[in-house]
Amino acid sequence: MNTPVPEYLADLLRNCKAFEGGQLATYIPELASADPNKLAVALTTLDGIIYTAGDDEYEFSIQSISKAFAYAFVIEELGSTVVKEKVGVEPSGEAFNEISLDQTEERAKPKNPMINSGAITVHSLIPKTTRADRAETIRQFFSKLAGRDLSFDLSIYESEKDTAFRNLSIGYSLRNLDVLESDPVEIVESYIKQCSINVTVKDLANMTSVLVNDGVLPTTGERILSRQTVRQVLTVMTTCGMYNAAGNWLANVGIPAKSGVSGGIIGVLPGQVGLAVFAPKLDQYGNSVRGIDIMQQMSNDMGLHLLEGI
Ligand code: GLN
Numbered sequence: 062m063n064t065p066v067p068e069y070l071a072d073l074l075r076n077c078k079a080f081e082g083g084q085l086a087t088y089i090p091e092l093a094s095a096d097p098n099k100l101a102v103a104l105t106t107l108d109g110i111i112y113t114a115g116d117d118e119y120e121f122s123i124q125s126i127s128k129a130f131a132y133a134f135v136i137e138e139l140g141s142t143v144v145k146e147k148v149g150v151e152p153s154g155e156a157f158n159e160i161s162l163d164q165t166e167e168r169a170k171p172k173n174p175m176i177n178s179g180a181i182t183v184h185s186l187i188p189k190t191t192r193a194d195r196a197e198t199i200r201q202f203f204s205k206l207a208g209r210d211l212s213f214d215l216s217i218y219e220s221e222k223d224t225a226f227r228n229l230s231i232g233y234s235l236r237n238l239d240v241l242e243s244d245p246v247e248i249v250e251s252y253i254k255q256c257s258i259n260v261t262v263k264d265l266a267n268m269t270s271v272l273v274n275d276g277v278l279p280t281t282g283e284r285i286l287s288r289q290t291v292r293q294v295l296t297v298m299t300t301c302g303m304y305n306a307a308g309n310w311l312a313n314v315g316i317p318a319k320s321g322v323s324g325g326i327i328g329v330l331p332g333q334v335g336l337a338v339f340a341p342k343l344d345q346y347g348n349s350v351r352g353i354d355i356m357q358q359m360s361n362d363m364g365l366h367l368l369e370g371i
Contacts, residue, residue, distance in 0.1 A: 069362075070102050070114035073355055083342030083350035086322045088227075091220035095121070095323070095341045102355055103266035105335040109279030111266050120259040121339060122217045124321030125157065125347075127199070127255050128180040129298055130268060134202050135186040136290045146170075147186065147240065148179045150293075152300045152307055157322075157347055160231050162238070169238045175301040175319065178231050184252040185241050196254035206271055207264035208280055217323075218257035222250055260325070262337040269327050269335030272317075295329060299367075306346040314356050315366030326352040330365050 064072070078100065086092040101115035136144050146168070153161035153172040161172040161179075171179035187195040196213070204211045232245030241248055260268075271278050272295060276286035286294075298317035303310040310318060316336075318328040324341035326349055336359060340351035360366055 066104065066112040067114065070104065070112055073358055074100050074102060074115045077340075077351050077354050077358070080351050080354050083344055085341055086324075086343055086347070088224065089217065089221045089322070090224060091217045092122075092323055092341075097342050099324075099339065099341060100351060101262040101339045103262035103337045104359075105266040105270045105273060105279075107273055107279065107333060109267075109270050109274070111263055113263050113266070115262075116339070117263050118261055119339070120214075120261055121323045121325060121341075122214045122256060122321075123203070123258045123260045123265075123325065124256045124323045125175070125180070126260075126265065126319050126321040126325050126327055127203070127258060128175050128183070129294055129302065129319045129327070130203060130206065131180065131187065131199055131255060132174040132183050132297065133272075133286050133290055133294045134199060135183050136293055137286055138188060139186060141289060141293055144183070144186065148174045148182050150174075150297055150300070154305055157304045158227050158231070160234055162234075162240075169240060171235070171240065173297055173301040175297055176304065177228055178235060181228065181232055181249055181252045182235060182240055184255060185243070185248045194251060195248075196251045199255050200258055203258055203260075203268065206268040206278065206285065207260065208267050209264070211258050211260060211264065213254060214257045214259045218254050221253045221256065225249060225253060228253065256321075262325070262339050265325060265327050265337035265339075266335055269329050269337060272329045273331060273333065273335040275331070291331070295331060298329065303348055304346050306344070306348055310348075310353070314353070314360045315368060316360065318356070320348040320352070322347050324349045324352060326356060328356055328360075328365075330367070334363070334365070 232249040236245040328336040338352040
């Protein structure tokens with residue numbers, strides 16, 4: 062690849078505009094009014110240099126991409142043994158909003174932290190302090206990773222909260238089985254607030270840089286996550302990050318990734334690059350159609366597939 066990176070990224074977006082298809086998410090009413098034509102891409106190098114193209118200043122709610130970083134946060138706070146007792150690491154092969162409980166072990170637990178039942182449980186493990194509730198604690202953590210003060214999108218939050226019947230029923234089931242240990246409504250609402258944190262593709266690229274760089278934030282040199290935490294997070298991103306499309310993703314793109322229902326996708330190739338894309342129209346699995354196309358092209362052009370040429 063000899064084209065300079067900014068031109069390469071701009072070309073990618075130009076070519077992918079022809080790529081139609083997909084639907085806006087509608088189950089969060091506020092997301093149904095998103096602009097379907099927004100399109101953005103960002104890339105971070107190992108040393109934290111960011112390249113972007115398209116609508117790179119456009120903010121959207123992070124949604125399920127938050128699950129990967131919240132998982133990293135609780136492992137770092139509580140240790141992986143405690144977290145693994147609560148949430149498994151098996152791909153569910155089911156949609157993101159299935160309850161997917163593993164009941165084969167002594168204690169029931171959500172199959173993995175990338176589906177809602179696991180992510181709600183992970184959220185419940187974020188320590189509450191007198192100065193900050195769980196959502197605020199995670200907003201501060203994400204802000205540190207992004208390198209700027211992120212905000213909640215309160216209209217997205219209220220919109221999802223008002224129609225959160227499915228997530229509430231997951232919360233009640235988890236509480237019934239003692240997976241959640243306190244009020245499920247409070248936990249689910251706070252989890253929804255976590256999903257409403259506003260980011261741009263540039264923020265997401267900055268956030269991925271800590272995973273690319275073995276737990277150290279390249280912009281400040283600060284170690285945020287241990288090597289083991291990064292390994293654990295990248296593992297579940299690889300096996301479960303794209304829900305029931307994880308197998309196709311691994312075959313076609315081949316890097317750990319996480320998608321969100323507002324249209325974002327992040328990808329991480331440890332030691333090399335972090336990628337973030339945004340395009341709101343989704344396929345039947347809830348993954349961005351144009352986002353997948355762009356990621357696939359980048360993977361091919363840059364030879365990113367984990368299992369290629371080894
Ligand atoms: N907030 C959404 C939910 O919990 C996130 C889902 C997603 O991005 N796939 O349903």
